[in-house]
Amino acid sequence: MKNKVKQPEGNYFDKYNSNNLVVKKMMAGFFGAYEDILNKIDIIGEDGNILEAGCGEGEVTDFIYHQIRGANIEAFDISEKVISIAKKRCEHTDISFRVGSIYNIGSRKYDLVICSEVLEHLEYPEKALEQLKNCTNKYIICSVPREPIWRILNMVRGKYIRELGNTPGHINHWSRKSFLNFLQKNGCEIVDVKNPLPWTVVLLKSSCKKEGK
Numbered sequence: 001m002k003n004k005v006k007q008p009e010g011n012y013f014d015k016y017n018s019n020n021l022v023v024k025k026m027m028a029g030f031f032g033a034y035e036d037i038l039n040k041i042d043i044i045g046e047d048g049n050i051l052e053a054g055c056g057e058g059e060v061t062d063f064i065y066h067q068i069r070g071a072n073i074e075a076f077d078i079s080e081k082v083i084s085i086a087k088k089r090c091e092h093t094d095i096s097f098r099v100g101s102i103y104n105i106g107s108r109k110y111d112l113v114i115c116s117e118v119l120e121h122l123e124y125p126e127k128a129l130e131q132l133k134n135c136t137n138k139y140i141i142c143s144v145p146r147e148p149i150w151r152i153l154n155m156v157r158g159k160y161i162r163e164l165g166n167t168p169g170h171i172n173h174w175s176r177k178s179f180l181n182f183l184q185k186n187g188c189e190i191v192d193v194k195n196p197l198p199w200t201v202v203l204l205k206s207s208c209k210k211e212g213k
Contacts, residue, residue, distance in 0.1 A: 026196070026197055026198070029196035029197060030143075030196045030199055030201075031063055032196065033143075033194035033195075033196040033199070033201045034060070034063065034064075034067075034141070034143075034201065035067060036194060037141060037192055037194060037201065037203045038064075038067050038068065040191075040192060040203070041112070041138070041139050041203070048068070048070070048071040048072065048111045048112070049071070049072045049074070049108075049109075049110045049111050049112075050064060050068065050071050050072070050073045050074070050110060050111065050112045050113075050114065051073075051074050051075070051076075051105075051110040051112070051113045051114070051135065051136075052064065052073070052074070052075040052076075052113075052114045052115075052116070053076065053102045053105065053113060053114070053115045053118060053128075053131075053132060054076075054077055054078070054102055054115060054116070054117075054118035054121075055075035055076060055077050055082075055083075055086055055097070056077055056082050056086070056117075057082050057085045057086050057089060058075065058085065058086030058087075058089045058090050058095075058097070059089070060114065060116045061073065061075045061086065061090060061095055061097075062089060062090050062093070062095075064114065065090065065093050065095055071111075072096075073093075073094075073095045073096070074095070074096045074097075074098070074110075075095060075096070075097050075098075076097065076098045076099065076100035076105075077097075077099065077100070078099065078100070078101055078102070079099070080099050083097050083098070083099050102115070102118060102122070102128045102131060102132075103124070103127055103128060103131060104131070105131045105132070105134075105135045106135065107135070108135065109135060109136065109137045110135055110136050110137065111136070111137055111138045111139070112136065112138060112139045112140070112141070113132050113135060113136040113139070113140045113141075114140075114141045115128075115132055115140065115141070115142045115143075116141075116142075116143045117143060117144060117145065117199075119142065119144055119172060120144050120145055120170045120171070120172045120173070120174070121169050121170065121171065121172075122171070122172065123171065125172055125182070126186055129142075129183070129186050129188070130186070133187075133188070133206065136206045137206055138205070138206050139191075139203060139204065139205060139206060140188075140203075140204040140205075140206065141201065141202070141203055141204075142183070142201075142202050142204065143199050143200065143201040143202070144172075144174055144179055144199065144200055145167075145170070145174075145198060145199060145200075146174070146175060146176055146179075146195070146197075146198045146199055146200045147173040147174060147175055148165075148173075148175070149197065149198040150165070150167070150170075150198045151164060151165030151166055151167075151173075152165060153165070153198055154166075154167060174200070176193070176195060176200045179200050179202070180193065180200075180202070183202060183204065188204045189204060189205040190202060190203070190204060191203040191204060191205050
């Protein structure tokens with residue numbers, strides 16, 4: 001029987017608030033990629049609805065809130081602990097946070113669904129992707145660590161050496177090419193791809209349907 005990997009509650013390394021100049025530059029590239037993609041999609045007004053699936057401590061959620069003013073933003077994570085942190089971090093906003101599972105998002109439709117650094121943790125990423133596709137009217141943004149660069153950078157900074165640089169909880173390892181292949185194999189229409197070191201950030205259209213339908 002396959003042993004399940006214990007998933008972390010939040011980030012092992014708080015890259016979002018690191019004072020390391022290299023990390024700060026990488027995070028600027030990460031958020032710059034999101035900003036570029038958001039500027040390309042004409043979806044959100046005061047009645048627009050956004051969902052972040054697997055929001056962690058709310059860093060990306062807070063960024064989206066400041067990028068798209070007036071939208072109704074919801075976010076969830078499986079961890080009650082990190083949802084409490086996210087609520088505190090975003091207490092200046094009207095973002096609605098809740099505890100929930102990416103495998104059971106619900107039937108409500110959103111204009112934009114964001115899934116940032118979640119799929120690499122999941123035992124069943126295909127099922128999660130299907131849920132993301134089913135709950136959006138327009139667009140999905142997915143981002144994952146780009147391998148093997150991610151693990152190489154971890155080893156350069158002396159972390160997770162015995163695990164060959166693998167961050168705890170990462171059970172899926174995608175290069176840029178293999179992640180795009182994964183998305184296309186599962187019927188997704190890719191609109192745009194950004195490659196901020198060391199991530200792959202992809203914009204998908206909601207017209208994507210499961211293969212064979």
